Amino acid sequence: MFRPNMRVYVSLLIVFSCSTLAPHPVCANSSTKADEPLVASKPTLPVARRISSLIDEQIQNGTKDYAKLASPVCSDAEFVRRVYLDLTGRIPTVTQTRAFLDDSQPDKRAALVDQLLETPEYARHISQRLDVMLMERLRKKYINVTLWEEYLRDAVAENKPLDQLVREILAADGSGKGQQAEARFYLARDGDVNELTRDISRIFLGANLTCAQCHDHPDVAEWKQDHYYGISAFLVRSFVFTDKKKKQTVFAEKAEGEVKFESVFEVRDKTSKGPETTLPVVFNGPKVAEPAFKKGEEYNVKPAKDVRPIPKYSRRAQLGDALTSSQNRRFARTMANRLWAMVMGRGIVHPLDADHSDNPPSHPELLELLTDEFTASGYDLKWYLRELVLSKTYQRSSSNELFASKSDQELSDAQFAHAILKPLTPEQFSRSVLEATGQAEVYRQSLKDKLSEAALRKNLVGYERQFVSLFGGLPGEPVEGFETTADQILYLSNNGSIQGILSPRSGNTADRVLKIPADQPEQMAEELYLSVLNRRPDATETQEVAELLAGKTGTARNDMVIDLVWALMMSSEFRFNH
Structure with missing residues (x-):
């Protein structure tokens, strides 16, 4: 059984490991100053739609003592690692x-x-982030998950407008040829109207209306019971239907059915006037009226035993349009905030589903700007992410000694004046481990002229699924912060698949390091650090590596290099995007 050299592990962690609050100071010592401009390439978009500099202005204007508190722009080493993780879901290769x-x-x-932004890896990674946002790692049910994943990947690859993507998902019933995948949002939740109402309001509207199901929200005065049932009214007629002949499950719909609700407080106090009802409506937008049909003429296909009914008018088909309508600003605002949080580590409104007046945005004018510009762009996901990562706000270092002496309130007031530490997602962690050990490169070399993103993924997806199962959280409750479990520690320390990718094989990290002559420890240290942490080692780290390898030959040298790769990969500097 592989047992890491604990002296190596502990000694290395003393030298280079960061805590969850203080990453390695590689960028704190950068010569780049906080107020130095970043030179951008020639814009490929109209100047009027370049908002990266406006983001920086809003963050600066909204932060007291910004010039004093702001971290410097990060070094190239921190940037290249960060942007690869955020846009492709992995660390860069040593060559990159x-x-x-x-x-x-x-x-x-x-x-x-x-x-x-033009790589297939970008499409894969961002589609997976959207998948977790929409499905929250729910288990497979009715719909082939691979079809759903490819649907999202294709949508990101073609840069489908985000509002269009949402409308397609919310309009889907799974019955059309080639349109089964989109219905997963409904079917994975068993078509449960209350669960769907809660999730739609949380994910797309930034409002957790769970506590407004039985009465007006007790803690948020502006969230009313009729807001909950306005959304529910779009869905109340829908249900899961399995066509036994076709062996297909769809999200069917009836032509009749209304929501009925009354406050439990009014019932208790005997002040209720009886159950209320409402037409479909998204928050305070216009109610969606529906056409009237003569009795008996409501259906294209009437309900019958083992027959899917098809009404002439579908309430649910109106949901996507009402949700993404220009009259409903909450959708654009919520999506702009969610995407900001994806790359910045925290929402301007946080938590993301608590957008209300008692929980104001940290930078209200900035959120208004982002909402306006994202809408004006036509919900252009690629353009929006590009503007975010080209801002100096995104490119701040995560290290600033000034923050060590600040109170929680002062740190809160200085939000986004420095980069926020983000634990790697399970997908990012798995792919980065495969890059750090060189296993991904081994597969690239083996594929030769057959190499493609899809072919490489086929070789690596097994590792990814193991990481997701261990680090992804429970179905419906994905992990949002950082946590460790005994199973995770045991897996990373002793699992055979991890042992296997650490051992030297042609082209991987241990093999490359071992091919460097023993009298060149500086080069060995550089290869290790560039491969795993995407930065060059400092003098102390180089000396540590030299001392640990000194005098070792044969198996002892091999084992020491393996231990060094493993120890660097287990550091919190590797585990976080900073």
């Missing part, structure tokens, strides 16, 4: 890291961002 660090072009950051 070296190329970026050695590049002297002033616009190289913008050029790299544009390059990454």
Whole structure:
């Protein structure tokens, strides 16, 4: 059984490991100043739609003592790791890291961002982030999950407008040829009207209306019971139907059915006037009226035993349009905030489903700007993410000694003046482990001219699923912060698949390090750190590596290199995006 050299592990962690609050100071010592401009490449979009600099202005204007508190713009090493993780879901390869660090072009950051946005890995990673947002890691039910994943990947690859994607999902019933995948949002939740109402309001409207089901929300005065049932009214006629002949499950709908509700408080106090009802409506928007039909003419296909009814008018089909309508600003605002949180580590409104007047945005004018510009762009996901990561706000260092002496209130007031530490998602963690050990490169070499994102993923997806099962949380309750369990520790320390990818094999990290002559410990240390942490080691770290490898030959040298790779990979510097 593989047992990491604990002396190596402990000694290395003393040198380079960061706590969850204080990452390695690689960027704190950067010569780049907080107020130095970032040179961008020639804009590919109209100047009027370039908002990265406006983001920085709003953050600066909204932060007291910003010039004093703001971290410097991060070093190239921190940037290349961060942007690869956020746009492709993995750390860069050692070759990609070296190329970026050695590049002297002033616009190289913008050029790299544009390059990454066009890769198949970008489409895969962002589609997975959307998947977790929409499905919250719910288990497979009725719909082939692979079809759903490919549907989202294709949507991101073609840069489908986000509002269009949401409308397609909310209009889907799973009956049309080639349209089964979109219905997963409904069917994975068993078509439960209350669960769907809660999730739609949380995910798309930034409002957790759970406590407004039985009465007006007790803690948020502006969230009313009729807000909950206005959304529920779009769905109340829908139900899961299985066609036994076709062996297909769809989200069917009837032509009749109304929501009925009354406050439990009014019932208790005997002040209720009886159950109320409402037409479909999204918050305070216009109510969606429906056409009247003569009795008996409501259906294209009438209900019958084992027959899916098809009404002439579908309430549910109106939901996507009402939700994404220009009259409903909450949708654009919530999506702009969610995408901001995806790359910045925290929402401007936080928690993301608590957008109300008692929980104001940290930067109200900025959120208004982002909402307006995201809407004006036509919900252009690629453009929006590009603007976010090209801002100096995104490119701040995560290390600033000034923050160590600040109170919680002062830190809260200085939100986004420095980069927020973000634990890697399970998908990011798995892919980064495979890059750090060089296992992904081994597969790339084996595929040769057959190499593609899809082919490589086929080789790596087994590792990804193991990480998701261990680090992803419970179905419907994905992990949002950082936590560790005994199972995770045991897996990373002793699992055979981890042992296997650490051992030297042609082209992987341990193999490359071992091929460096023993009298060149500086080069060995650099190869280790660039491969795993995407930065060059400092003098102390180089000396530590040299001392640990000194005098070791044969199996002892092999084992020590394996231990070094493992120890670097287990550090909290690796586990976080900072």
